[in-house]
Amino acid sequence: MKRAGHLGILLDVGQSATRIHRACTVDVDNNQCGSTGFKETGRVAGNVAGGFVGAGTAYVACNMIFGLPSAGSSLLWCGIVVGASSGYIASNIASGYFEIKGEVLYETLISLRD
Numbered sequence: 473m474k475r476a477g478h479l480g481i482l483l484d485v486g487q488s489a490t491r492i493h494r495a496c497t498v499d500v501d502n503n504q505c506g507s508t509g510f511k512e513t514g515r516v517a518g519n520v521a522g523g524f525v526g527a528g529t530a531y532v533a534c535n536m537i538f539g540l541p542s543a544g545s546s547l548l549w550c551g552i553v554v555g556a557s558s559g560y561i562a563s564n565i566a567s568g569y570f571e572i573k574g575e576v577l578y579e580t581l582i583s584l585r586d
Contacts, residue, residue: 481520484516488512488515491508492509495509496508496509506582507575507578509578510574510575510578511571511574511575512571512574513574514571514574514577515568515574516567517570518563518566518567518569518570518571521566521570522559522563522566523559523560523562523563524559525566526559526563526566527555527556527558527562528555529558531551533554534550535550
């Protein structure tokens with residue numbers, strides 16, 4: 473399970489690198505290179521942080537609620553069902569939020585430079 477998380481992060485970073493490369497080399501006409509770099513970095517950071525926090529929080533809460541009555545089998549179900557789904561949802565929310573914040577940061581830095 474741990475390796476699957478690492479693989480997911482690797483694929484997400486690869487996707488972001490591809491988007492940045494495309495914006496900076498293929499789609500040069502639209503002048504989105506810098507903005508795409510900030511947005512994609514924010515998206516990946518939010519994805520990883522949101523997944524970590526969401527899954528961890530949900531896993532602990534689930535085990536606190538169901539751990540005692542289920543005599544230990546909640547460890548498996550809380551990890552698979554609640555942890556994975558909460559991590560996925562939180563990572564999507566955080567990734568969108570940090571992508572927007574990355575763009576705002578880029579626009580702020582550009583306005584300060586000019």
